[in-house]
Each structure stands twice: as structure tokens, then as C-alpha cells.
Amino acid sequence: MFFNLFSRTPDPANVDLETFAAAVKAEEVTVVDVREPNEFAAGHIPGAVSHPLSRFDARKLLASKPVVLICQAGGRSRNALNKAHASGREDVKHFPGGMSQWRMHGGSVA
16 A cells, blocks of 8 residues: 555654655545645645544545645645544654645645
8 A cells, every 4th residue: 555655754754845745646545635724726636535623533535545734834724634543543744844834845736
């Protein structure tokens, strides 16, 4: 499974841009955007699921694929990651660069 590559980062809870982009392209992860609905509507990674941090419940995360959390700059996704790990979900990572880094490097936005 592609997700095993995520363990290569210095912080195993993080996913670097190259690995994240490849996983998104291969549709091997579920991208969960924890920004608020108005932010999500203004642009998100194609196929991402909106699950705002203000209403975040790790028990509602899909379990069919590994999950990568994203927000604007990494703070909210780290907070959601901590909640997910506290609930026992170890197949959840986050992309600390957020949508800012994703856009800056030409990532697709819907």
C-alpha cells in the first residue's frame, strides 16, 4: 500500500508534498479538508471531503483508505490529527503545508 511511504518523513504524522501529490493523483488516500465550508467552497483539492474542524469528529472519518488531513497552513489539520490519534485512528496523517503550499506548487484546485 502506498501509505507505507508516508513513514519516511522525519515526523511520521506528516506527509511531504511529493508523497502527498502522488497519493492524491493515484487516489490512494482520502483527503479530508478541515477548513470551514466557505474556505472549502473557495477552492479545495479535487475529490476532497469537507469535515470542518469546528465540527470535527474523528469517528466519522472514512476507513476505506488512509486519510490525509489538510487545512490552509497546517495548524487546524494538526489539531484534527491529534483528535484522530486520540480516538485510536493511526491511519491518519496530515499535510502541514496546507492549501497554501498545495496552490503555490501548482496543485489542482476545484
